[in-house]
Amino acid sequence: MADGLRCWEPVSWTKARVDDEFWGPRQRVNRERTLPAQWRQCKDTGRVDAFRVGWRPGAEPVPHIFWDSDVAKWLEAASYSLAIHPDPTLQARVDELVDLVVSAQQPDGYLNAYYTVVEPEKRWTNLRDCHELYCAGHLIEAAVAHQQATGSRKLLEALCRYADYIATVFGPEPGKKRGYCGHEEIELALVRLYRATGEARYLRLSEYFVRERGRQPHYFDSEARARGEDPQHYWARTYAYCQAHKPVIEQDEVVGHAVRAMYLYSAMADLAAELNDEHLLAACERLWDDLALRKLYITGGIGPSHHNEGFTWAYDLPNTTAYAETCAAIGLVLWAHRMLQLRCDGRYADAMERALYNGVLSGVSLDGERFFYVNPLASNGDHHRQEWFDCACCPPNLARMIASLGGYAYARGSDGVAVHLYLGGEVGTRLADDTSLRLIQRTRYPWEGSVALTVEPDRPTEFTLRLRIPGWCRRHTLRVNGEPLRACVADGYACVRRTWQAGDRVEVEFDMPVEQVVAHPSVAQDSGRVALQRGPVVYCLEGVDHPGGVHRLALPPDARLRPRFDPGLLGGLVVIEGQAMALDSRVWDRALYLPADAVRSSPVILRAIPYFAWDNREPGDMAVWLWRG
């Protein structure tokens, strides 16, 4: 059991099998379609072969500074997948790739395909912009996942050598560079490396990177001067872009590039846990409130602006122009999951679930081969998933999230087990008293609110089973072995403490009506509007279901809305149907503005589908927020 502030240790993805009708097929598509397609992309674009470090000036393609990270995330995703579902073809690709990556390592331990061959003289000269430590971080995460999935230590040892070399270059000691990466990632990766190896030096290096960030004199200033540049001419204008505008302990607003922010805050939460650092925890909680109460899309998307791929100001949540990068929603899951390790508090799990079922899952097509980088909440019909991107961070990030999903569902604490996510499947863990425990979960979540858990300790033992009561749920019932139970709900978790016997059965029923949700009145872009949500799933309207266009539909406040499972639609999902009003378009033939009393509307059938499933049929317009009228 973890010490200190890390009260709730997640049950590893290696121990949590997912096999329900919602996520099961998605993990299969991830394995059968997404991973092979992404492998081909990494091969075809030269990302894999870049690790041959055979590039010479004039050759095409020229490796790019962050290609390593794409390959590393694919390798991490493939490792997760192998752990939950053996696959010889995938295993062979992974083995080949591991050999190739390790072969690129330099005698001093350095491992970066770009700087080894394209600009070797510029190694460590532009941490601010060039993602060098970020790439190292993703390779470290891949190595940890690979070792945990396969048992092979080959890649892990190479990355330990690289991390050890990095520790000779960076740190507070005299003679070392006092640098850190402009794109956070290595910080959380080093905590993973510490946990996988037990080597405290990796935790110390992570702590150094996090604590040094934003201190004066500013490393990015001196680094820019060393390159002969004026630090004032920083293209992003402010170090808030990379959360380096002040020491992290003093930060209280989520700012800048959203993915960077999430990765930093994830590392801060990890360090708060490992170092028992209440100040880091307090900073995380301040930042969390700023995000969750002022800067979070209803889809779990974050970072509204294309300009900085990130945050702007409080309550600025435009819909059509939302950036809401897929990686940022994934980053929110990573951070929320780490906050849950510090506090078993439903608000973190609510945000994690909100992102997973909406702004994360929207990132991939149902066929698993096309991806959103940007996830707007409204579209005029010109936004579609693509097979790949020049900057391809999102696709393999999705692949690793879906493959490792089981690892986000359960945690064990000093007095028992917590269930954060409702996924059908099975998990095995060991309680604080060394009892071995299996939990079998059966549910049609998120389409139905019934969850049945079978508790299988290897001997009768007393512990608390914490069952998350989702924030969206206004009424739930709980039964143990068929008997109704009124359990106390603390911080969003129903706590059932008893001596559990093998075969004990817990049933939870969450009321899951269609909810009309409104946004805080300071969200100007949503005022006068309503979104439809049922359970954790946020809905949208698509043009293909509403030929007159979705932006002219209004939902009367007393609209009767009914959920219906449609097995033939988009792989089977619950649609919401009812009656809306559509503005009469004829009066608009020769007008852009009219007196309100000149406008008429007539009833139409409304059909909303889950937001995550949009843009899988005919291209068209889309809206999450409907106006009321």
Add this chain to the structure above:
Amino acid sequence: MADGLRCWEPVSWTKARVDDEFWGPRQRVNRERTLPAQWRQCKDTGRVDAFRVGWRPGAEPVPHIFWDSDVAKWLEAASYSLAIHPDPTLQARVDELVDLVVSAQQPDGYLNAYYTVVEPEKRWTNLRDCHELYCAGHLIEAAVAHQQATGSRKLLEALCRYADYIATVFGPEPGKKRGYCGHEEIELALVRLYRATGEARYLRLSEYFVRERGRQPHYFDSEARARGEDPQHYWARTYAYCQAHKPVIEQDEVVGHAVRAMYLYSAMADLAAELNDEHLLAACERLWDDLALRKLYITGGIGPSHHNEGFTWAYDLPNTTAYAETCAAIGLVLWAHRMLQLRCDGRYADAMERALYNGVLSGVSLDGERFFYVNPLASNGDHHRQEWFDCACCPPNLARMIASLGGYAYARGSDGVAVHLYLGGEVGTRLADDTSLRLIQRTRYPWEGSVALTVEPDRPTEFTLRLRIPGWCRRHTLRVNGEPLRACVADGYACVRRTWQAGDRVEVEFDMPVEQVVAHPSVAQDSGRVALQRGPVVYCLEGVDHPGGVHRLALPPDARLRPRFDPGLLGGLVVIEGQAMALDSRVWDRALYLPADAVRSSPVILRAIPYFAWDNREPGDMAVWLWRG
């Protein structure tokens, strides 16, 4: 009287005095505050002294490529002002400036402060980006205005020499460059020069610039190659940015940088009139419909995007992030006014008026010394007027528009006179039969809908007086010498034909209730919302009047709204008052999203002020579009 398609010749600003209680004080502030303040800015920033062409490498400030245009627009504005109100101090500054500008002319006629001294070897090497002909155009407009205002031909002759030199450089003839400017302006300026001098070669040069635009092989391609650049690497990515993506005659969507577009379309309308070119007229009408029916803010602002300072797609009219550059709204007035010369059609006058009273006038503070470059329709409180800008196109553009306003109000045609705008004052013109006519207009427009016109021909004569019936007006009455008259209304103008005697009196009464206006349902950003308009004036709510914040106010569909003239507020204006509903904010303390049925609202007093007058009191949030609820 004009020939051909130019059926309605505007009565010059030199002949139209404005002295009502709305525009009179604004012209005075323009003269007493704005012009002196802008002169100081042009002096202090080095814009004026740049014409000394004494800059040497290393000296600061370095003249900028479009500084000439700022000074030229100031000179044009000052000339207009001198014509309507003599002012010895201003006259002295103008004289001094004219001498200075003329002194900068090179022996070959070239007149550009930047290229003469900073990069003389690059003259005419980058028409696409460097505004060289644009600056020439503004100097030509200044010269025409200066000659017409003062009678002095000094500047006009210098600019004729420059234009003659330009004609030796550019044109379809062998040996000349087949170029044209990336930023349109010289095209309309050359038509003005032609009209002022009668020299057809200036019309031909304008025609050449307009017809050559967008033709293949593309001049900007070859010009880029000549600079050693790859034309594919054009920073703006598409020649649609400067309306050079295809020949103008084929264009049917307003695209790209909004100011450039307006200046081009203005020139196209001018050329359609002068050349009797139905194809150019048809292109103008197609483009007009695209703008007026799909891309026009209710304020008359145009060009929603900061990205290209211009147009995006149909119905994309975001409020908070609206760019709606002041110069673009002014450009719309210029274009609309030229379309009115082709067709006396109220839709052009409606757009001209919409822009004037809203998106143009918002560009300047009530004290005349601060300016908006960007005119959003909603603000979180962080948008404020500034005294000046590095790119200072808007302030002097406002100054010239306000000083020359009288020139937009009246036109004469073959059968009489048209009144496009209701401004108190007096105008003199000569009818087709050579009758000399004075019109005296008395009105409290836009605050009241009553207009009284006294008709003073120097002898009794029959002609048609066309009185615009504004598109916003649903009911009007007309009297001639006290007798009610039902005049036929054609294309938005009431036509009163009779033999007019000196002293005949026409009274029009426009019903001017508060209107709740809605936008076309395809304008996603306004759906479910309503704007308040009374007469031509669009209203907004400001935070200073609504301490709880304007974005949480909802207007019930049956809200009773009353106009009230408040003489003490912001120089005296009509406010709109009534009752709105404000969302209860207490339930939102710890939530960003809530079920709609958890939210309550309570009545509050609403006070709307004219949009043009916002940001003249305490800084705060602002909204034009209110939600209905």
